[in-house]
Amino acid sequence: MRGRIISSRAGELASLTVQNKSAQTQLDGIEVKAGDTLDFVVDCRQSVTSDSFSWPVVLKMRNIPQNAAGGDDVTEWNSQTDFAGPEAKPRGTPLTPWEKYAQVLLETNEFVFVD
Numbered sequence: 804m805r806g807r808i809i810s811s812r813a814g815e816l817a818s819l820t821v822q823n824k825s826a827q828t829q830l831d832g833i834e835v836k837a838g839d840t841l842d843f844v845v846d847c848r849q850s851v852t853s854d855s856f857s858w859p860v861v862l863k864m865r866n867i868p869q870n871a872a873g874g875d876d877v878t879e880w881n882s883q884t885d886f887a888g889p890e891a892k893p894r895g896t897p898l899t900p901w902e903k904y905a906q907v908l909l910e911t912n913e914f915v916f917v918d
Contacts, residue, residue, distance in 0.1 A: 804822065804845060804846070804847060804848065805818065805819070805845070806819050806820075806828070806843065806844070806845050807819075807843075807845075808828070808830065808841060808842070808843055809841070809842045809844060810833070810835075810840070810841055810842075811839050811840040812836070816833060816841075817830055820848065841862075843858065858882075860881075861879065861880070861881050861882070862879065863877055864878045864880075865877050
């Protein structure tokens with residue numbers, strides 16, 4: 804597997820290749836301005852033999868104060884906890900009317916087209 808970190812402004816910042824092992828990725832001093840994006844891209848390189856991987860990411864942003872008297876303010880994001888999405892409903896929870904309607908619409912597509 805190959806993992807890359809790509810900045811919308813600066814291009815590729817890092818590239819790391821691993822196979823059946825773990826690796827640390829640490830980049831310091833990346834300048835990010837308003838509107839910039841950082842993409843974490845994973846690809847399988849040569850062949851597809853397995854699709855299992857994990858890449859937990861922790862981003863720390865240091866805000867530099869305008870005056871010299873204030874200390875650095877650090878904001879942190881963790882991909883496992885901050886970007887996890889909504890929690891799944893417990894099994895057996897009834898669907899709302901809108902969820903039922905969406906499910907029926909999706910199921911009708913199966914009957915419209917015959918293979």
